Amino acid sequence: MKIKIAIVFFSLFGQSVFAQKFTRAELYDKVLGSLVGSAIGDAMGAPTEMWQREDIIKKFGYVYQLDTVIRATSPEGVWIADLPPGGTTDDTRWKKLAINFLIQQSPNKKLSPKKFAKHILKQYESYQTEQPIDSLKLDWLVEWAKIAKPFVKKDYLPYQQNLIKFYGGDLACGGLLYSPMIGTYYPGDPLKAYNEAYQLALWDQGYARDLTAIAAAMVASAMDKNPTKENILAVFDTIDPQGFQQSRLVGRLAKGLLAKAQSIVNRANETDLSGELNPQKIYRIKQEAAIKLLHEYNQDIPFHAGEIMLQVVTAMLFADFDFEKSIVFLVNNARDNDTNSAITGSILGAMVGFEKLPSKMKNQVLSVNKSRLGNDLELMANQLVERILERK
Numbered sequence: 012m013k014i015k016i017a018i019v020f021f022s023l024f025g026q027s028v029f030a031q032k033f034t035r036a037e038l039y040d041k042v043l044g045s046l047v048g049s050a051i052g053d054a055m056g057a058p059t060e061m062w063q064r065e066d067i068i069k070k071f072g073y074v075y076q077l078d079t080v081i082r083a084t085s086p087e088g089v090w091i092a093d094l095p096p097g098g099t100t101d102d103t104r105w106k107k108l109a110i111n112f113l114i115q116q117s118p119n120k121k122l123s124p125k126k127f128a129k130h131i132l133k134q135y136e137s138y139q140t141e142q143p144i145d146s147l148k149l150d151w152l153v154e155w156a157k158i159a160k161p162f163v164k165k166d167y168l169p170y171q172q173n174l175i176k177f178y179g180g181d182l183a184c185g186g187l188l189y190s191p192m193i194g195t196y197y198p199g200d201p202l203k204a205y206n207e208a209y210q211l212a213l214w215d216q217g218y219a220r221d222l223t224a225i226a227a228a229m230v231a232s233a234m235d236k237n238p239t240k241e242n243i244l245a246v247f248d249t250i251d252p253q254g255f256q257q258s259r260l261v262g263r264l265a266k267g268l269l270a271k272a273q274s275i276v277n278r279a280n281e282t283d284l285s286g287e288l289n290p291q292k293i294y295r296i297k298q299e300a301a302i303k304l305l306h307e308y309n310q311d312i313p314f315h316a317g318e319i320m321l322q323v324v325t326a327m328l329f330a331d332f333d334f335e336k337s338i339v340f341l342v343n344n345a346r347d348n349d350t351n352s353a354i355t356g357s358i359l360g361a362m363v364g365f366e367k368l369p370s371k372m373k374n375q376v377l378s379v380n381k382s383r384l385g386n387d388l389e390l391m392a393n394q395l396v397e398r399i400l401e402r403k
Contacts (some may be wrong), residue, residue, distance in 0.1 A: 215316070
């Protein structure tokens with residue numbers, strides 16, 4: 012009840028009750044924590060993205076650390092084959108694209124969906140002018156450009172027609188790829204983060220749009236100076252400016268995912284462990300039980316927004332919001348494991364800050380992204396912090 016009262020107060024007065032003054036160093040630690048935390052999750056899942064669980068077990072056994080990314084290149088995957096441990100996929104590219112957009116905006120104005128669509132189109136069109144043309148880059152954004160172009164032109168019928176067919180027409184996790192960075196942009200202000208992310212979720216259908224905004228709100232709550240697990244999860248119950256909870260017959264589908272996650276964790280923890288005394292083995296047995304239960308809710312596509320959010324929340328609850336344990340859970344769960352881990356890493360990285368992330372992992376990710384992929388994560392975090400600090 013106390014959590015709900017706090018956030019209702021926030022929504023009524025339009026000013027975060029969580030808002031405290033950060034020093035620049037504190038803010039940078041949290042922004043970089045979210046960005047690098049996301050990249051760690053991305054890199055952990057990159058070698059086995061979209062693999063079947065049995066194939067992960069056969070090849071790697073139990074995944075608990077970064078590994079070499081030996082896989083073919085693909086538009087949504089890696090663009091360079093055989094990357095060293097720490098290499099990332101489109102999940103980190105989307106964070107970079109979002110930050111590049113955010114640092115160009117006026118810090119005191121609402122984010123513009125039209126400007127964001129133009130930003131995506133500009134990136135896509137830049138790939139068309141490169142010589143030689145790289146089909147990996149073009150194919151990465153082609154589905155997005157089909158929707159962005161008519162939206163910018165206000166041709167809303169073509170926009171709607173293309174949206175319906177986005178990645179086959181299922182509830183793909185479009186906005187979940189970039190919305191965590193919107194959460195970092197509004198530290199301690201989950202309602203603002205929700206509203207801004209919702210407006211920028213031009214590629215989301217149905218309750219996937221609500222989930223995109225919820226992810227941003229969770230990161231914003233984790234960006235609070237004194238974040239709590241309860242307040243991060245409270246966004247499912249108390250931040251609903253679009254009124255999804257009032258939907259006739261079904262209510263808020265996103266809220267149901269939280270209840271499912273809690274049920275899965277409770278059932279996994281009730282696993283019969285008669286005679287087993289080894290704490291590590293007990294944990295692994297319960298984790299396997301939770302993963303098995305999760306797979307009962309698998310959707311037609313592994314990058315279904317509802318499936319992804321269910322896995323994200325289940326992992327955090329099961330691991331009690333421990334950064335490394337949550338990521339390991341998701342990577343071994345299989346499915347869209349780099350995206351699941353990237354979203355989780357962004358939330359928990361914001362919660363604990365960069366300095367408390369696993370040292371070896373964060374250093375590998377920083378090094379490989381900068382030297383091999385052109386992603387200077389520290390520079391990106393610095394640029395975003397400067398823009399945040401300009402807000403009045």
